[in-house]
Amino acid sequence: MTDRNDLGTSPDEVQFRFRDDEVVDHGTVTVDACCDQTNATAVRIEPGDDARLLLPFLDRLALVEVNFPSFGDGRGYSAARILREAGYTGELRAVGDVLIDQLSHMRRCGFDAFAPDAPLDEADAERAFATWDNVYQSTVDGRRTIQELRHE
Amino acid sequence: MYKYDSYDQAMVDARVEEFRDQARRRLEGKLTEDQFKPLRLMNGLYLQLHAYMLRVAIPYGTLNSEQMTALANIADKYDRGYGHFTTRQNLQYNWIKLEDAADILADLAKVEMHAIQTSGNCIRNISSDHFAGAAHDELVDPRPYAELLRQWSSFHPEFTYLPRKFKICVIAAKKDRAAMRLHDIGIQIVEQDGEIGAAFYVGGGMGRTPMIAPMIRDFVPLDQLITYSEACLRVYNRYGRRDNKYKARIKILVHELGREEYTRQVEEEFAHMLGQGVEPPREELERLKPFFADPVFEDGTKTVDRADPDFALWVDRNTHRHKHDSYVSAVISLKPVAGIPGDATGDQMRVMAKLAKQYSFDELRIMHTQNVVLPHVKIADLHALWTQLDAADLGAPNMDTIEDMIACPGLDYCALANARSIPLAQRISEKFDTSGKTEKLGELKLKISGCINACGHHHAGHIGILGVDKKGKENYQLSLGGSEAEDVSLAKITGPGFDEDGVIEAVEKVTDVYLDKREGEERFLDTYRRIGMAPFKEALYD
Numbered sequence: 163m164t165d166r167n168d169l170g171t172s173p174d175e176v177q178f179r180f181r182d183d184e185v186v187d188h189g190t191v192t193v194d195a196c197c198d199q200t201n202a203t204a205v206r207i208e209p210g211d212d213a214r215l216l217l218p219f220l221d222r223l224a225l226v227e228v229n230f231p232s233f234g235d236g237r238g239y240s241a242a243r244i245l246r247e248a249g250y251t252g253e254l255r256a257v258g259d260v261l262i263d264q265l266s267h268m269r270r271c272g273f274d275a276f277a278p279d280a281p282l283d284e285a286d287a288e289r290a291f292a293t294w295d296n297v298y299q300s301t302v303d304g305r306r307t308i309q310e311l312r313h314e
Numbered sequence: 315m316y317k318y319d320s321y322d323q324a325m326v327d328a329r330v331e332e333f334r335d336q337a338r339r340r341l342e343g344k345l346t347e348d349q350f351k352p353l354r355l356m357n358g359l360y361l362q363l364h365a366y367m368l369r370v371a372i373p374y375g376t377l378n379s380e381q382m383t384a385l386a387n388i389a390d391k392y393d394r395g396y397g398h399f400t401t402r403q404n405l406q407y408n409w410i411k412l413e414d415a416a417d418i419l420a421d422l423a424k425v426e427m428h429a430i431q432t433s434g435n436c437i438r439n440i441s442s443d444h445f446a447g448a449a450h451d452e453l454v455d456p457r458p459y460a461e462l463l464r465q466w467s468s469f470h471p472e473f474t475y476l477p478r479k480f481k482i483c484v485i486a487a488k489k490d491r492a493a494m495r496l497h498d499i500g501i502q503i504v505e506q507d508g509e510i511g512a513a514f515y516v517g518g519g520m521g522r523t524p525m526i527a528p529m530i531r532d533f534v535p536l537d538q539l540i541t542y543s544e545a546c547l548r549v550y551n552r553y554g555r556r557d558n559k560y561k562a563r564i565k566i567l568v569h570e571l572g573r574e575e576y577t578r579q580v581e582e583e584f585a586h587m588l589g590q591g592v593e594p595p596r597e598e599l600e601r602l603k604p605f606f607a608d609p610v611f612e613d614g615t616k617t618v619d620r621a622d623p624d625f626a627l628w629v630d631r632n633t634h635r636h637k638h639d640s641y642v643s644a645v646i647s648l649k650p651v652a653g654i655p656g657d658a659t660g661d662q663m664r665v666m667a668k669l670a671k672q673y674s675f676d677e678l679r680i681m682h683t684q685n686v687v688l689p690h691v692k693i694a695d696l697h698a699l700w701t702q703l704d705a706a707d708l709g710a711p712n713m714d715t716i717e718d719m720i721a722c723p724g725l726d727y728c729a730l731a732n733a734r735s736i737p738l739a740q741r742i743s744e745k746f747d748t749s750g751k752t753e754k755l756g757e758l759k760l761k762i763s764g765c766i767n768a769c770g771h772h773h774a775g776h777i778g779i780l781g782v783d784k785k786g787k788e789n790y791q792l793s794l795g796g797s798e799a800e801d802v803s804l805a806k807i808t809g810p811g812f813d814e815d816g817v818i819e820a821v822e823k824v825t826d827v828y829l830d831k832r833e834g835e836e837r838f839l840d841t842y843r844r845i846g847m848a849p850f851k852e853a854l855y856d
Contacts, residue, residue, distance in 0.1 A: 209556075212552075233349070233475070234352060234435070234475055235475065235556055236435075236472075236473070236474065236475025236476060236477075236551055237551065237552055237556075239471065239472045239473075239474075239475065239551070240472055240548055240551050240552050241552075243472055247586070247590055261345075261349060262339070262344075262345075263332075263336060263349075263353055264475075266471070267469075267471035267472075267474055268471075270471035271471050271472055283344060286335075286339065286344070289335065293328060293332055294325070294328060294469065295324060295328065296321055296324065296325070297469075298325070298465045298466060298468055298469065298470075299466060299469075299470055299471065299592070300590075300591055300592045300593075300594075301471055301472070301592075307594065308321040308322075308325075308465070309465070309594035309595055309598040310594075310595060311321070312319070312321070312597075312598065312601065313595050313597040313598065313601070
């Protein structure tokens with residue numbers, strides 16, 4: 163039975179992916195549904211969702227999509243980091259209004275797959291991912307910060 | 315002061331290149347204006363009424379002569395020969411061409427400056443006490459902590475699309491010279507049982523819903539400063555309102571949740587983050603401190619020759635007690651009688667740069683009151699300094715007087731404004747100067763905003779003026795009793811508004827009430843607090 167919480171197989175085109183494993187195309191459910199269903203392996207987080215509700219289920223999740231209905235709504239960055247901080251290692255996919263100039267920040271917050279609504283220029287995206295040779299903040303991407311490099 | 319290393323320089327250079335690329339993609343039509351707008355804003359570029367405005371960051375208000383000179387040169391080359399110092403200790407150019415923006419940013423980068431995060435819904439330039447490192451009454455110099463926060467907040471990946479702009483202030487004296495509790499986060503460096511730490515005040519701000527930040531933690535250990543800030547921001551990023559731009563600042567979140575609940579959430583996030591290793595290594599703070607170490611002060615004359623009354627008045631008004639008794643901090647007023655508050659010409663900037671080099675160890679500060687400070691001036695050099703300032707029309711002896719008003723750019727420049735601020739400021743300054751009343755009134759902080767966004771800090775004025783639009787006409791509301799200092803309070807509106815002539819007359823009337831009712835050494839604010847609104851209302855409306 164399909165209920166309104168079952169979002170079906172993700173229609174998103176994954177344009178950029180920084181993982182070696184198989185692309186996940188499981189049926190994606192809402193956070194509420196994920197908490198109720200014991201077998202869901204792919205979930206989509208909307209901006210108003212509390213990503214921490216997923217923490218008890220991280221082991222069974224292979225894909226978390228974080229939706230950006232509008233690029234100016236930055237809640238998804240916190241959601242992504244929270245999941246990575248909790249040890250989630252599956253695919254973390256940014257979907258929706260994902261644009262060139264958000265890519266480097268999203269990557270730093272733990273996203274490793276990107277499915278923009280409108281395909282992005284490949285060369286512009288490549289440049290965007292490489293914007294920062296070094297970084298000031300310690301996040302979940304494991305990069306050594308400038309402050310750490312200074313005191314090595 | 316802080317000097318970039320190759321990492322810092324590379325970050326700023328990378329940002330200049332990124333902006334060039336963004337501008338290119340905008341021109342190629344790959345970015346819509348809606349998509350480009352937040353990007354240009356995060357590089358300080360606004361579209362105003364008549365032209366683009368570029369806002370340059372002056373981290374915690376500290377800059378050197380070379381940087382001030384560069385600002386002067388940009389004013390001459392790309393603007394109309396002047397710049398405007400702001401209440402955020404920054405500088406804005408009001409007549410910029412979009413096509414020059416990337417070149418200006420490149421010119422700024424050559425002197426370790428930028429316009430990064432001077433606008434947009436991100437963490438803005440960190441502000442601080444303009445007498446930091448010089449004041450006699452500070453616990454420590456707050457700027458190493460401000461610099462630590464500057465680096466952390468620059469290009470922060472999680473906090474670049476916040477619900478709304480975010481302003482952080484750091485001070486380290488009991489006296490608040492930076493409006494600390496009217497910031498989104500106000501940090502006060504404090505001492506507790508012999509340990510230095512930070513008190514956190516969160517959820518202050520002006521705008522259309524002014525709030526004084528409540529304290530949420532009285533002591534955060536210094537090796538957890540960034541972690542605690544990060545926790546404050548994360549709770550805001552996740553739960554700050556995004557449905558209504560006017561309710562999106564953190565003050566609304568703290569107010570709606572209540573201080574206790576917001577604090578509980580921050581503490582929970584903080585406990586989690588302590589295990590995430592987000593704090594920079596402790597050695598970094600130790601690396602930063604020497605950049606702000608005292609210059610070598612020399613003993614010398616401790617008094618001035620008061621033979622010249624004009625000079626004596628300027629010394630009394632515009633100098634501040636220094637931690638070394640042979641020095642003072644000297645305030646250069648950008649409020650000449652009938653001038654535009656905060657404006658300086660390129661030539662004046664060069665004069666200030668030269669004098670800073672000559673008399674103040676190559677250092678200048680910008681005040682939130684839109685003036686400039688030479689932080690370390692030998693008392694023995696004061697007369698020579700004043701003489702040169704006066705010759706450049708920079709010697710107005712009016713710090714903290716009614717003539718030293720804050721005024722936003724208002725309807726003369728700003729697309730948001732409902733009314734003009736500048737002409738009002740000019741007329742009031744001229745009126746009080748001509749009548750000689752300025753001196754009688756002593757400390758009286760007048761603050762003028764041209765709309766409810768309150769860039770002119772009218773909520774925090776001893777006397778505040780707010781410009782509104784009343785059926786297509788400029789109208790001004792008067793308020794009394796605000797303060798941005800350690801005795802922070804929000805001004806209360808007197809009653810119905812006035813037209814331009816009327817509000818000037820109203821300011822005159824309330825100052826007359828004060829002169830009539832004051833006791834002893836009371837300031838206007840003290841008298842207002844003692845006698846309340848009624849006598850002022852009576853004078854205004856009966």
